[in-house]
Amino acid sequence: MRRLRVKEVAQAKGFTMARLQRAADINLKTIQAIWHDPRHNASLNTLDKIAKVLGVPVTDLIEDVPEDTQHASRKSKKIAEDTDTYLT
Secondary structure (H helix, E strand, O other): EEOHHHHHHHOOOOOOOOOHHHOOOOHHHHHHHHOOOOOOOOOOHHHHHHHOOOOOOOHHHHHEEEOHHHHHHHHHHHHHHHHHHOOO
C-alpha cells in the first residue's frame, strides 16, 4: 500500500498547507485531501508540482507501507463468528 508523506516533508521544509497550495498552484480541496489523508489517490502531476516546490524528488513524497493485517484478521474473525448462525 502507498502512503503519501507530503505533510511531513512540507512541514520539515517550513511549509504550511496554505503556503504549499499557493506555491504549487494546486486546488485547495486537493491539497487538503492530500494533507489530511495520507492514503489519498493523488495524481502524479499533482505530486510532481508539490515535489518541485519542496525541492525534493517525487519518490520522497511516497512511502510503501504493509497492508493493515490487524484489520484483515478482525474481519476474518467476524466472518467466522457469523458462520455459527447458519443452519447446517
